[in-house]
Protein backbone atom coordinates (compact mmCIF):
# COMPACT_ATOMS: atom_id res chain seq x y z
CA UNK A 1 0.00 0.00 0.00
CA UNK A 2 1.22 3.55 -0.66
CA UNK A 3 1.77 5.44 2.59
CA UNK A 4 1.77 9.09 3.53
CA UNK A 5 4.39 10.53 5.89
CA UNK A 6 3.26 13.95 7.03
CA UNK A 7 5.73 14.33 9.93
CA UNK A 8 7.36 17.30 8.20
CA UNK A 9 4.14 19.28 8.38
CA UNK A 10 4.22 19.14 12.15
CA UNK A 11 5.87 21.40 14.73
CA UNK A 12 7.85 18.48 16.13
CA UNK A 13 9.85 18.33 12.89
CA UNK A 14 9.86 21.85 11.46
CA UNK A 15 9.38 24.04 14.50
CA UNK A 16 7.11 27.06 14.58
CA UNK A 17 6.26 26.77 10.89
CA UNK A 18 4.57 23.44 11.56
CA UNK A 19 1.07 22.40 12.53
CA UNK A 20 -0.05 20.95 15.85
CA UNK A 21 -2.43 18.08 16.59
CA UNK A 22 -4.84 20.73 17.82
CA UNK A 23 -4.88 22.48 14.44
CA UNK A 24 -6.40 19.33 12.96
CA UNK A 25 -9.29 19.51 15.44
CA UNK A 26 -10.90 22.14 13.22
CA UNK A 27 -11.30 19.59 10.41
CA UNK A 28 -14.90 18.52 10.24
CA UNK A 29 -14.48 14.91 9.11
CA UNK A 30 -18.13 14.17 9.84
CA UNK A 31 -19.19 16.74 7.24
CA UNK A 32 -16.81 15.32 4.63
CA UNK A 33 -17.86 11.76 5.31
CA UNK A 34 -21.50 12.77 4.98
CA UNK A 35 -20.89 14.45 1.61
CA UNK A 36 -19.16 11.32 0.34
CA UNK A 37 -21.60 8.83 1.83
CA UNK A 38 -24.69 10.58 0.49
CA UNK A 39 -22.94 11.20 -2.84
CA UNK A 40 -23.95 14.85 -2.49
CA UNK A 41 -22.36 15.56 -5.87
CA UNK A 42 -23.23 13.15 -8.74
CA UNK A 43 -19.60 13.58 -9.85
CA UNK A 44 -18.55 11.43 -6.89
CA UNK A 45 -19.32 8.56 -9.27
CA UNK A 46 -15.57 8.38 -9.87
CA UNK A 47 -15.38 6.60 -6.51
CA UNK A 48 -17.04 3.56 -8.04
CA UNK A 49 -14.98 3.23 -11.21
CA UNK A 50 -13.01 0.31 -9.83
CA UNK A 51 -16.22 -1.74 -9.73
CA UNK A 52 -17.20 -1.08 -13.35
CA UNK A 53 -17.49 -3.74 -16.03
CA UNK A 54 -14.43 -3.51 -18.27
CA UNK A 55 -15.22 -6.25 -20.78
CA UNK A 56 -15.86 -3.87 -23.69
CA UNK A 57 -12.71 -1.88 -22.90
CA UNK A 58 -10.71 -5.11 -23.04
CA UNK A 59 -12.33 -6.19 -26.30
CA UNK A 60 -11.60 -2.87 -28.00
CA UNK A 61 -8.17 -2.73 -26.38
CA UNK A 62 -7.33 -6.02 -28.05
CA UNK A 63 -8.60 -4.68 -31.38
CA UNK A 64 -6.60 -1.43 -31.04
CA UNK A 65 -3.51 -3.35 -29.97
CA UNK A 66 -3.23 -4.97 -33.41
CA UNK A 67 -2.51 -1.67 -35.17
CA UNK A 68 0.94 -0.27 -35.75
CA UNK A 69 -0.06 3.14 -34.32
CA UNK A 70 -2.47 4.30 -31.66
CA UNK A 71 -3.33 7.98 -32.09
CA UNK A 72 -5.08 9.61 -29.16
CA UNK A 73 -6.91 12.90 -29.68
CA UNK A 74 -7.94 14.64 -26.47
CA UNK A 75 -6.94 17.42 -24.11
CA UNK A 76 -6.87 18.08 -20.34
CA UNK A 77 -8.48 15.24 -18.44
CA UNK A 78 -8.85 13.35 -21.71
CA UNK A 79 -5.10 13.23 -22.33
CA UNK A 80 -3.10 13.75 -19.13
CA UNK A 81 -4.30 10.51 -17.52
CA UNK A 82 -3.58 8.29 -20.54
CA UNK A 83 -0.15 9.93 -20.92
CA UNK A 84 0.61 9.24 -17.24
CA UNK A 85 -0.25 5.57 -17.71
CA UNK A 86 1.84 5.31 -20.87
CA UNK A 87 4.95 6.95 -19.44
CA UNK A 88 4.78 5.36 -15.99
CA UNK A 89 4.12 1.83 -17.12
CA UNK A 90 5.72 1.60 -20.55
CA UNK A 91 8.61 4.07 -20.67
CA UNK A 92 10.32 4.56 -24.05
CA UNK A 93 7.31 2.70 -25.40
CA UNK A 94 7.62 3.76 -29.03
CA UNK A 95 11.21 2.59 -29.29
CA UNK A 96 10.32 -0.92 -28.21
CA UNK A 97 6.65 -1.70 -28.70
CA UNK A 98 3.65 -1.69 -30.98
CA UNK A 99 1.31 -0.01 -31.24
CA UNK A 100 3.40 3.13 -31.12
CA UNK A 101 1.41 5.75 -29.21
CA UNK A 102 0.91 9.37 -30.26
CA UNK A 103 -1.01 11.70 -28.00
CA UNK A 104 -2.04 14.87 -29.81
CA UNK A 105 -3.36 17.12 -27.06
CA UNK A 106 -2.96 20.53 -28.58
CA UNK A 107 -3.72 22.34 -31.79
CA UNK A 108 -0.15 23.19 -32.63
CA UNK A 109 -0.13 22.79 -36.42
CA UNK A 110 3.58 21.94 -36.49
CA UNK A 111 3.09 18.98 -34.16
CA UNK A 112 0.26 17.65 -36.30
CA UNK A 113 2.28 18.00 -39.48
CA UNK A 114 5.30 16.25 -37.97
CA UNK A 115 3.16 13.49 -36.52
CA UNK A 116 1.35 12.80 -39.78
CA UNK A 117 4.71 12.51 -41.51
CA UNK A 118 5.69 9.58 -39.33
CA UNK A 119 2.41 7.70 -39.06
CA UNK A 120 0.62 5.80 -41.78
CA UNK A 121 -3.13 6.23 -41.19
CA UNK A 122 -3.78 2.87 -42.87
CA UNK A 123 -2.05 1.25 -39.92
CA UNK A 124 -3.47 3.58 -37.27
CA UNK A 125 -6.34 3.35 -34.82
CA UNK A 126 -7.57 6.74 -33.64
CA UNK A 127 -9.04 7.11 -30.17
CA UNK A 128 -10.93 10.39 -29.86
CA UNK A 129 -11.62 11.22 -26.23
CA UNK A 130 -13.89 14.03 -25.11
CA UNK A 131 -16.36 13.88 -22.26
CA UNK A 132 -18.32 16.90 -23.40
CA UNK A 133 -18.01 16.18 -27.09
CA UNK A 134 -17.51 19.87 -27.70
CA UNK A 135 -13.91 20.77 -26.88
CA UNK A 136 -12.71 22.87 -29.82
CA UNK A 137 -9.16 21.51 -29.88
CA UNK A 138 -10.24 17.87 -29.89
CA UNK A 139 -13.06 18.41 -32.35
CA UNK A 140 -10.74 20.28 -34.74
CA UNK A 141 -8.14 17.52 -34.79
CA UNK A 142 -10.89 14.89 -35.06
CA UNK A 143 -12.31 16.65 -38.15
CA UNK A 144 -8.85 16.82 -39.75
CA UNK A 145 -8.12 13.15 -39.15
CA UNK A 146 -11.61 12.13 -40.31
CA UNK A 147 -11.07 13.93 -43.62
CA UNK A 148 -7.64 12.40 -44.05
CA UNK A 149 -9.01 8.92 -43.49
CA UNK A 150 -11.65 9.62 -46.11
CA UNK A 151 -9.09 10.97 -48.57
CA UNK A 152 -7.19 7.72 -48.25
CA UNK A 153 -10.43 5.75 -48.78
CA UNK A 154 -10.07 4.16 -45.36
CA UNK A 155 -13.10 2.84 -43.57
CA UNK A 156 -13.87 5.24 -40.72
CA UNK A 157 -15.63 2.48 -38.78
CA UNK A 158 -12.41 0.45 -38.67
CA UNK A 159 -10.10 3.26 -37.63
CA UNK A 160 -11.93 5.37 -35.08
CA UNK A 161 -12.89 4.56 -31.50
CA UNK A 162 -14.75 7.33 -29.71
CA UNK A 163 -14.66 7.68 -25.92
CA UNK A 164 -17.34 10.09 -24.77
CA UNK A 165 -20.48 10.64 -22.71
CA UNK A 166 -22.81 7.61 -22.90
CA UNK A 167 -25.75 9.65 -24.20
CA UNK A 168 -25.05 13.33 -24.78
CA UNK A 169 -22.90 15.48 -27.02
CA UNK A 170 -21.76 15.88 -30.62
CA UNK A 171 -19.47 12.87 -30.58
CA UNK A 172 -22.16 10.54 -29.27
CA UNK A 173 -24.38 11.71 -32.12
CA UNK A 174 -21.64 10.98 -34.66
CA UNK A 175 -21.12 7.55 -33.10
CA UNK A 176 -24.81 6.80 -33.66
CA UNK A 177 -25.04 8.35 -37.13
CA UNK A 178 -21.98 6.53 -38.46
CA UNK A 179 -22.11 3.36 -36.33
CA UNK A 180 -18.66 3.96 -34.88
CA UNK A 181 -16.93 1.91 -32.22
CA UNK A 182 -17.26 3.68 -28.88
CA UNK A 183 -16.81 3.52 -25.14
CA UNK A 184 -18.72 5.49 -22.52
CA UNK A 185 -17.31 7.79 -19.87
CA UNK A 186 -19.88 7.36 -17.08
CA UNK A 187 -22.17 10.37 -16.96
CA UNK A 188 -21.17 11.51 -13.48
CA UNK A 189 -17.42 11.19 -14.03
CA UNK A 190 -15.75 14.49 -14.91
CA UNK A 191 -12.73 14.70 -17.23
CA UNK A 192 -10.01 15.12 -14.63
CA UNK A 193 -11.43 12.28 -12.49
CA UNK A 194 -11.77 9.90 -15.45
CA UNK A 195 -8.38 8.24 -15.84
CA UNK A 196 -9.63 4.95 -14.41
CA UNK A 197 -12.52 4.81 -16.90
CA UNK A 198 -12.23 3.99 -20.62
CA UNK A 199 -10.28 7.26 -20.92
CA UNK A 200 -7.12 5.69 -19.53
CA UNK A 201 -7.97 2.03 -19.66
CA UNK A 202 -8.39 1.60 -23.41
CA UNK A 203 -4.85 2.81 -24.06
CA UNK A 204 -3.63 0.65 -21.16
CA UNK A 205 -5.20 -2.48 -22.63
CA UNK A 206 -4.00 -1.63 -26.16
CA UNK A 207 -0.39 -1.52 -24.98
CA UNK A 208 -0.64 -4.62 -22.84
CA UNK A 209 -1.21 -3.11 -19.40
CA UNK A 210 -3.87 -4.81 -17.34
CA UNK A 211 -6.80 -2.55 -16.57
CA UNK A 212 -7.77 -5.03 -13.83
CA UNK A 213 -4.48 -4.42 -12.05
CA UNK A 214 -4.90 -0.63 -12.22
CA UNK A 215 -8.43 -0.96 -10.85
CA UNK A 216 -7.37 -3.44 -8.16
CA UNK A 217 -4.92 -0.85 -6.89
CA UNK A 218 -7.74 1.70 -6.66
CA UNK A 219 -10.02 -0.84 -5.02
CA UNK A 220 -7.44 -1.74 -2.38
CA UNK A 221 -6.80 1.84 -1.28
CA UNK A 222 -10.45 2.83 -1.45
CA UNK A 223 -11.52 1.64 2.02
CA UNK A 224 -8.51 3.24 3.65
CA UNK A 225 -9.47 6.58 2.09
CA UNK A 226 -13.04 6.16 3.32
CA UNK A 227 -11.99 5.71 6.97
CA UNK A 228 -13.84 8.27 9.06
CA UNK A 229 -10.92 8.63 11.47
CA UNK A 230 -8.78 11.49 10.15
CA UNK A 231 -5.56 10.02 11.55
CA UNK A 232 -6.12 6.72 9.78
CA UNK A 233 -7.18 8.15 6.44
CA UNK A 234 -4.29 9.14 4.11
CA UNK A 235 -6.54 11.16 1.78
CA UNK A 236 -8.06 13.16 4.64
CA UNK A 237 -4.60 13.77 6.08
CA UNK A 238 -3.15 14.94 2.78
CA UNK A 239 -5.98 17.35 2.01
CA UNK A 240 -6.42 18.68 5.52
CA UNK A 241 -2.66 19.07 5.97
CA UNK A 242 -2.39 21.22 2.86
CA UNK A 243 -5.61 23.06 3.64
CA UNK A 244 -4.41 23.95 7.16
CA UNK A 245 -0.97 24.87 5.89
CA UNK A 246 -2.61 27.50 3.71
CA UNK A 247 -5.14 28.65 6.26
CA UNK A 248 -2.76 28.98 9.20
CA UNK A 249 0.68 29.34 7.60
CA UNK A 250 -0.14 30.95 4.22
CA UNK A 251 1.41 28.17 2.14
CA UNK A 252 -0.36 28.74 -1.16
CA UNK A 253 1.70 26.51 -3.43
CA UNK A 254 1.78 22.72 -3.69
CA UNK A 255 4.95 21.41 -5.32
CA UNK A 256 4.58 17.87 -6.68
CA UNK A 257 7.94 16.17 -7.07
CA UNK A 258 8.06 12.49 -7.94
CA UNK A 259 11.53 10.97 -7.83
CA UNK A 260 11.13 9.12 -11.11
CA UNK A 261 11.22 10.26 -14.72
CA UNK A 262 8.38 7.87 -15.37
CA UNK A 263 6.09 9.90 -13.09
CA UNK A 264 6.73 13.29 -14.71
CA UNK A 265 3.44 13.21 -16.65
CA UNK A 266 1.77 12.03 -13.45
CA UNK A 267 2.79 15.26 -11.76
CA UNK A 268 1.16 17.15 -14.67
CA UNK A 269 -1.98 15.06 -14.28
CA UNK A 270 -2.03 15.97 -10.58
CA UNK A 271 -1.61 19.65 -11.41
CA UNK A 272 -4.75 19.75 -13.56
CA UNK A 273 -6.70 17.90 -10.88
CA UNK A 274 -5.53 20.19 -8.07
CA UNK A 275 -5.74 23.45 -10.04
CA UNK A 276 -9.11 23.08 -11.75
CA UNK A 277 -10.78 21.41 -8.80
CA UNK A 278 -9.74 23.87 -6.10
CA UNK A 279 -9.09 27.15 -7.87
CA UNK A 280 -12.38 29.02 -7.55
CA UNK A 281 -14.20 31.61 -5.44
CA UNK A 282 -10.81 33.19 -4.75
CA UNK A 283 -9.71 29.98 -3.03
CA UNK A 284 -7.38 27.16 -3.94
CA UNK A 285 -3.77 26.01 -3.95
CA UNK A 286 -1.40 26.54 -6.84
CA UNK A 287 0.17 23.29 -8.03
CA UNK A 288 3.67 23.24 -9.40
CA UNK A 289 4.88 20.22 -11.42
CA UNK A 290 8.38 19.01 -10.90
CA UNK A 291 10.63 15.93 -10.99
CA UNK A 292 13.49 14.74 -8.81
CA UNK A 293 16.42 14.71 -8.76
CA UNK A 294 16.45 16.93 -11.86
CA UNK A 295 14.68 19.91 -10.30
CA UNK A 296 16.89 19.86 -7.22
CA UNK A 297 19.35 21.45 -9.59
CA UNK A 298 16.99 24.08 -10.89
CA UNK A 299 14.24 24.75 -8.34
CA UNK A 300 15.32 23.61 -4.87
CA UNK A 301 17.11 26.87 -4.12
CA UNK A 302 13.78 28.70 -4.36
CA UNK A 303 12.00 26.17 -2.17
CA UNK A 304 14.73 26.37 0.49
CA UNK A 305 15.24 30.10 0.71
CA UNK A 306 12.62 31.80 -1.44
CA UNK A 307 9.19 32.97 -0.27
CA UNK A 308 7.78 30.78 2.47
CA UNK A 309 4.68 29.91 0.50
CA UNK A 310 5.10 26.25 -0.47
CA UNK A 311 4.53 22.73 0.72
CA UNK A 312 6.64 20.21 -1.19
CA UNK A 313 5.05 16.81 -1.88
CA UNK A 314 7.69 14.16 -2.49
CA UNK A 315 6.76 10.92 -4.24
CA UNK A 316 9.40 8.54 -2.98
CA UNK A 317 9.94 5.22 -4.78
CA UNK A 318 11.06 2.39 -2.52
CA UNK A 319 12.03 -0.11 -5.23
CA UNK A 320 12.91 0.98 -8.77
CA UNK A 321 12.80 -2.64 -9.94
CA UNK A 322 16.30 -2.35 -11.40
CA UNK A 323 19.52 -0.84 -10.24
CA UNK A 324 22.75 0.21 -11.89
CA UNK A 325 26.05 0.06 -10.05
CA UNK A 326 28.49 2.90 -10.26
CA UNK A 327 31.81 1.32 -11.30
CA UNK A 328 34.91 1.35 -9.11
CA UNK A 329 37.07 3.56 -11.28
CA UNK A 330 39.00 6.80 -10.71
CA UNK A 331 39.75 5.54 -7.20
CA UNK A 332 42.62 7.98 -6.76
CA UNK A 333 40.37 11.01 -7.32
CA UNK A 334 38.49 11.98 -4.17
CA UNK A 335 35.96 14.06 -6.09
CA UNK A 336 34.75 10.95 -7.93
CA UNK A 337 35.77 7.92 -5.89
CA UNK A 338 33.20 8.40 -3.11
CA UNK A 339 30.53 7.29 -5.62
CA UNK A 340 32.29 4.03 -6.46
CA UNK A 341 30.64 0.93 -5.14
CA UNK A 342 27.27 2.66 -4.75
CA UNK A 343 24.37 2.51 -7.20
CA UNK A 344 22.04 4.92 -8.99
CA UNK A 345 19.09 3.55 -7.01
CA UNK A 346 20.92 4.34 -3.80
CA UNK A 347 21.87 7.81 -5.03
CA UNK A 348 18.35 8.82 -6.10
CA UNK A 349 16.81 7.52 -2.84
CA UNK A 350 19.40 9.29 -0.70
CA UNK A 351 18.96 12.53 -2.66
CA UNK A 352 15.21 12.43 -2.12
CA UNK A 353 15.66 11.97 1.61
CA UNK A 354 18.43 14.54 1.77
CA UNK A 355 16.19 17.17 0.15
CA UNK A 356 13.39 16.32 2.54
CA UNK A 357 15.68 16.65 5.57
CA UNK A 358 17.26 19.84 4.24
CA UNK A 359 13.82 21.44 3.79
CA UNK A 360 12.61 20.28 7.21
CA UNK A 361 15.78 21.53 8.91
CA UNK A 362 15.08 24.89 7.32
CA UNK A 363 11.51 24.92 8.62
CA UNK A 364 10.04 24.32 5.15
CA UNK A 365 7.08 21.91 5.26
CA UNK A 366 6.85 18.80 3.12
CA UNK A 367 4.89 15.59 2.78
CA UNK A 368 6.30 12.30 1.52
CA UNK A 369 4.17 9.70 -0.23
CA UNK A 370 5.99 6.39 -0.16
CA UNK A 371 5.37 4.14 -3.15
CA UNK A 372 6.60 0.53 -2.97
CA UNK A 373 7.25 0.45 -6.74
CA UNK A 374 5.98 1.90 -10.01
CA UNK A 375 3.59 -0.63 -11.49
CA UNK A 376 -0.04 -0.74 -12.57
CA UNK A 377 -1.24 -1.70 -9.11
CA UNK A 378 0.41 1.19 -7.28
CA UNK A 379 -0.35 3.66 -10.07
CA UNK A 380 -4.03 2.72 -9.66
CA UNK A 381 -3.66 3.50 -5.95
CA UNK A 382 -2.03 6.84 -6.67
CA UNK A 383 -4.74 7.95 -9.09
CA UNK A 384 -7.53 7.00 -6.72
CA UNK A 385 -5.79 8.45 -3.67
CA UNK A 386 -5.19 11.86 -5.27
CA UNK A 387 -8.68 12.03 -6.75
CA UNK A 388 -10.25 11.41 -3.34
CA UNK A 389 -7.83 13.79 -1.61
CA UNK A 390 -8.64 16.51 -4.15
CA UNK A 391 -12.40 16.12 -3.76
CA UNK A 392 -11.98 16.19 0.03
CA UNK A 393 -9.86 19.35 -0.21
CA UNK A 394 -12.70 20.92 -2.20
CA UNK A 395 -15.16 20.06 0.57
CA UNK A 396 -12.82 21.62 3.14
CA UNK A 397 -12.72 24.82 1.09
CA UNK A 398 -16.48 24.61 0.74
CA UNK A 399 -16.33 24.77 -3.03
CA UNK A 400 -17.52 22.41 -5.75
CA UNK A 401 -14.38 20.49 -6.79
CA UNK A 402 -16.00 19.11 -9.94
CA UNK A 403 -16.76 22.17 -12.08
CA UNK A 404 -14.54 24.67 -13.87
CA UNK A 405 -16.67 27.75 -14.56
CA UNK A 406 -13.59 29.92 -14.99
CA UNK A 407 -12.54 28.35 -18.29
CA UNK A 408 -15.82 29.17 -20.03
CA UNK A 409 -15.19 32.83 -20.85
CA UNK A 410 -12.07 32.06 -22.88
CA UNK A 411 -13.93 29.29 -24.68
CA UNK A 412 -16.86 31.58 -25.49
CA UNK A 413 -14.57 34.29 -26.87
CA UNK A 414 -12.87 31.66 -29.02
CA UNK A 415 -16.23 30.38 -30.29
CA UNK A 416 -17.16 33.93 -31.18
CA UNK A 417 -14.07 34.54 -33.28
CA UNK A 418 -14.32 31.12 -34.93
CA UNK A 419 -17.86 31.99 -36.04
CA UNK A 420 -19.96 29.76 -33.77
CA UNK A 421 -23.63 30.72 -33.88
CA UNK A 422 -25.02 32.53 -30.87
CA UNK A 423 -21.72 34.15 -29.86
CA UNK A 424 -21.90 37.27 -32.08
CA UNK A 425 -21.94 39.73 -29.16
CA UNK A 426 -18.77 38.21 -27.76
CA UNK A 427 -17.11 38.83 -31.10
CA UNK A 428 -17.53 42.56 -30.70
CA UNK A 429 -16.21 42.37 -27.17
CA UNK A 430 -13.17 40.45 -28.39
CA UNK A 431 -12.42 43.00 -31.10
CA UNK A 432 -12.89 45.90 -28.72
CA UNK A 433 -10.37 44.41 -26.28
CA UNK A 434 -7.97 43.67 -29.09
CA UNK A 435 -8.05 47.31 -30.15
CA UNK A 436 -7.43 48.75 -26.69
CA UNK A 437 -4.28 50.75 -26.20
CA UNK A 438 -1.43 48.30 -25.85
CA UNK A 439 1.78 48.67 -23.94
CA UNK A 440 4.27 46.90 -26.11
CA UNK A 441 7.98 47.25 -26.42
Ligand SMILES: O=P(O)(O)OC[C@H]1O[C@H](O)[C@H](O)[C@@H](O)[C@@H]1O
Pocket residue numbers: 075076077078129130131132133134135138191192276404407
Ligand atom coordinates in the same frame (compact mmCIF):
# COMPACT_ATOMS: atom_id res chain seq x y z
O1 LIG B 1 -13.04 15.76 -22.22
P1 LIG B 1 -13.45 17.10 -22.70
O2 LIG B 1 -14.89 17.37 -22.50
O3 LIG B 1 -13.03 17.31 -24.14
O4 LIG B 1 -12.71 18.17 -21.85
C1 LIG B 1 -11.33 18.38 -21.90
C2 LIG B 1 -10.90 19.43 -20.90
O5 LIG B 1 -11.35 20.69 -21.32
C3 LIG B 1 -11.99 21.62 -20.50
O6 LIG B 1 -11.74 22.92 -20.91
C4 LIG B 1 -11.87 21.48 -19.01
O7 LIG B 1 -11.36 22.64 -18.40
C5 LIG B 1 -11.08 20.27 -18.57
O8 LIG B 1 -11.48 19.94 -17.26
C6 LIG B 1 -11.32 19.09 -19.48
O9 LIG B 1 -10.58 17.97 -19.02
